[in-house]
Structures are given as structure tokens and as C-alpha cells.
Amino acid sequence: MRYSLSFMLVMLLLFSCAEELIEKPENLIPQDKMVLIFKEMAIVNAAKGTNIGKLKDNGIEPTTYIFEKFEIDSAQFVDSDRYYASKPLLYETMYKDVESRLENQRIQLEAMKKEKDSLNLVKKASSKDLKSTDKVSDTL
Numbered sequence: 001m002r003y004s005l006s007f008m009l010v011m012l013l014l015f016s017c018a019e020e021l022i023e024k025p026e027n028l029i030p031q032d033k034m035v036l037i038f039k040e041m042a043i044v045n046a047a048k049g050t051n052i053g054k055l056k057d058n059g060i061e062p063t064t065y066i067f068e069k070f071e072i073d074s075a076q077f078v079d080s081d082r083y084y085a086s087k088p089l090l091y092e093t094m095y096k097d098v099e100s101r102l103e104n105q106r107i108q109l110e111a112m113k114k115e116k117d118s119l120n121l122v123k124k125a126s127s128k129d130l131k132s133t134d135k136v137s138d139t140l
Contacts, residue, residue, distance in 0.1 A: 029080040
């Protein structure tokens with residue numbers, strides 16, 4: 001009796017977890033596009049936090065910029081976000097993907113910065129060599 005009651009309870013929990021809490025919206029943003037939107041929002045929010053003046057000077061309203069870039073509207077975004085949020089494991093996976101993409105982009109930007117810095121060092125060194133060569137030739 002205990003076994004069958006436990007089994008029924010487990011089955012009830014499993015079936016209730018599979019139930020859709022929120023219906024899939026008609027205009028659902030695909031998961032891969034939603035990940036890109038989340039990534040872009042993270043970047044824009046970081047930019048807002050560091051220097052909102054630059055955004056204002058260039059006439060950029062962050063949310064409008066993102067919606068125009070991805071050709072969506074606010075209602076479509078809210079509906080899609082609510083739908084994905086109703087599926088916690090999927091939502092977590094999406095945010096881990098965003099985090100991974102941001103980390104990869106950070107690594108690429110750091111590599112580009114190092115390359116640019118090393119090129120600047122080479123230019124400075126070569127200009128110093130030219131100046132010292134010029135001074136030597138002037139004294140001769």
C-alpha cells in the first residue's frame with residue numbers, strides 16, 4: 001500500500017511538472033534569437049552603468065535600440081520572456097549560453113587589445129630608433 005501510494009505521488013509530481021504553466025505565444029521569439037537579445041541587453045546595461053552620457057549624446061535609448069536591432073516589439077519580448085521564464089531549466093540554459101558568449105567575446109576583445117598594444121609598442125620603439133638615428137647623423 002505504501003509503495004503504490006508513493007508511486008502514485010511520484011507520478012503525479014512528474015505529470016504536473018510537464019504541464020505548461022503559460023501557453024506558447026503566437027509570436028514567440030525563437031530561443032537562439034532570445035539568447036542574442038539577452039546578450040545584447042547585458043552589454044547595453046553594462047554600458048549604461050559605466051557611461052550613460054555617451055548613449056544620451058549619441059541619441060541612443062538602449063531598449064528601443066535593441067528592439068529595433070532585432071525587429072521585435074516590447075509586447076513580443078515580454079510574452080516570450082514570460083514563456084521562457086515559466087520553464088526554469090530552459091531559462092537557466094539560455095542564460096548560461098549568454099554568459100558563455102559574453103565570456104568568449106571578452107576573451108576576443110582582450111586578445112585584440114593586446115595585439116593593438118603590442119603594435120603600438122613596436123611603433124613607439126621604431127620611432128625612438130629613428131629619432132636616435134637622426135640625432136647621430138646630425139652630429140656627424
